[in-house]
């Protein structure tokens with residue numbers, strides 16, 4: 001099954017009819033719109049679709065039961081599909097499901113709606129009106145409300161307002177519910193009512209606030225209970241007149257124009273962007289307008305993007321296609337695009353506070369989040385939370401914290417040159433301070449102010465090569481040989497490996513490097529690591545975790561190397577940093593990206609400073625927290641204001657971010673607790689571990705990925721082009737053999753990226769693709785924490801086909 005696409009065809013104007021409430025006249029308005037479009041666009045077809053209809057099978061809307069209902073409310077009586085039959089002759093009409101049918105899934109409904117729309121578009125130009133059930137939040141068969149059910153299809157909306165007592169409120173509430181879910185309400189239609197005058201109020205309200213027109217029509221004639229014939233005649237007359245009314249013609253003309261305007265705007269975006277936007281991480285001289293992908297919207301794991309051939313495509317070709325968000329929107333995405341509970345959290349905090357000043361003040365979301373994140377990370381060292389905006393700024397703060405703590409501990413003067421200790425290929429942010437924490441590399445070699453301030457150690461890397469997990473030891477760690485493991489859990493089984501003494505060779509290497517630098521008079525103020533995975537440095541399943549663990553323990557156990565302790569009253573306990581403050585940059589790897597709440601837990605370590613962003617807010621808004629131990633915090637305590645951490649972003653601890661983060665953490669924790677990733681864990685990963693386990697006493701670490709182990713192994717066997725591959729949590733990284741030298745500037749992964757971008761056409765008119773970023777010769781695909789087994793299967797198949805096609809037709813794409 002292909003992912004569900006947004007409904008947009010050039011020749012088919014599709015509108016979704018939502019009601020401010022049930023019983024407000026959705027069917028009557030839809031029948032009038034159908035009838036009118038039939039008479040205005042005579043050569044075109046008009047279709048009406050009711051995806052789900054209320055009532056049991058025998059009293060289904062499809063059956064002609066009009067006038068036989070026992071209810072006496074005029075609109076309820078008319079709320080049947082047979083209205084379309086009777087009052088909008090020639091309209092193609094279909095009801096897909098009845099509520100009474102058992103177990104109709106959301107996917108079934110959405111796929112059927114898509115298929116119906118696709119068939120209509122293929123049949124020729126026209127209109128399609130899709131009538132939802134009840135009010136905006138009336139539940140669908142699965143329980144999902146109407147507004148949430150149809151988000152993926154994202155049709156523009158005709159909102160039928162409520163003309164009764166209380167209707168102003170329900171109409172505005174319905175509008176707001178639709179709006180915060182990203183729907184474009186193109187027009188509001190409502191019956192006139194002399195008693196309440198809702199239509200006048202709503203006209204002013206929507207036109208003035210949102211520039212949205214309101215069309216008001218007189219209500220249908222009251223029911224004639226004495227004569228069926230009379231009743232039907234007067235109703236026919238009502239429909240005939242209203243379908244010819246100027247207000248309805250104007251409404252349809254407006255909807256027709258809006259449809260064309262939406263397509264024109266979408267198709268013009270890339271060219272305009274090419275002239276106006278300065279893109280990040282992009283050599284724009286090499287960028288053509290056509291390379292820029294226009295996004296209409298995003299939902300779940302997919303963007304809805306304009307197809308490359310949209311302007312030349314035949315009329316019935318869909319203009320939008322689902323594009324799997326393969327970089328998880330630069331590693332931020334965790335809980336799906338358009339996640340309405342996150343949206344509501346953001347809206348709630350924006351409504352309650354907007355943004356408020358933080359220095360010297362406190363608000364509930366910040367305090368709650370601080371408590372929650374400290375509890376969640378289960379790191380006994382961490383006591384304090386500093387808020388900033390994004391990973392770079394959070395890391396800048398971490399560096400300031402760590403260096404100050406070291407300077408105070410070791411009694412260095414403020415002008416002492418202090419370096420950091422790190423790993424080659426590390427990347428901690430794009431701002432100058434954090435760039436200086438990285439060794440010289442492609443990202444910083446042409447940055448005028450870059451001045452690397454550190455010593456960076458080499459390390460062994462892990463990847464699956466030809467079906468085996470290899471720990472590849474660089475020549476710098478000379479005496480050690482590459483090691484091969486049958487599964488990844490064995491690599492992460494640090495206790496056993498330590499018991500076997502495998503760390504000793506790492507200790508000697510670390511000591512020899514440190515000695516060289518310290519003997520040259522260098523001073524270090526922090527050990528900064530991206531635990532387990534190096535992100536921008538090439539998506540490296542870093543150093544054998546045993547190496548990172550050994551490095552941290554070595555630094556902590558050999559404090560005297562770094563300087564004589566100048567703090568006479570220092571109380572040493574297991575919360576006090578030793579040797580160097582250990583900073584973990586978990587901006588990318590933390591908060592379940594790798595399947596666990598912290599990446600530190602893979603190493604069995606507690607850092608003194610820990611930085612978290614990206615998944616912290618589920619990928620909705622930027623926010624970063626830098627957590628520190630009390631002992632780091634104390635380094636800033638004095639009677640002098642100038643000793644304080646003089647740092648604070650304007651949007652520090654913005655309530656919207658904090659509230660969204662609370663919601664995200666709750667959702668992620670609940671996914672974890674309720675076994676939502678069990679399908680992935682059993683996808684080869686934990687079976688292998690358990691099989692190996694039977695003869696072992698202690699349980700082994702739980703290592704798994706949403707990307708099946710069989711896929712990882714299969715890719716690793718494509719040895720003529722693949723140098724190695726790994727997967728952990730929601731990340732899959734493929735390192736390709738590169739003739740042009742590996743690294744960020746390599747073009748080796750471009751061919752595979754393009755293959756994924758070209759995508760799949762699974763059936764006529766049904767296409768989807770994968771949007772991904774490459775890091776030179778490394779192509780990675782990152783799901784969200786809500787990516788489904790089905791989505792993973794589709795992408796896995798596409799990857800396999802991509803590799804196989806290239807073999808068959810011998811295209812050298814890397």
Ligand SMILES: C[C@H](N)[C@H](N)CCCCCC(=O)O
Pocket residue numbers: 281330391429430536773774775
């Ligand atoms: C997004 C991330 N946090 C960094 N700011 C950028 C990392 C380098 C990405 C390079 C690229 O996608 O071309």
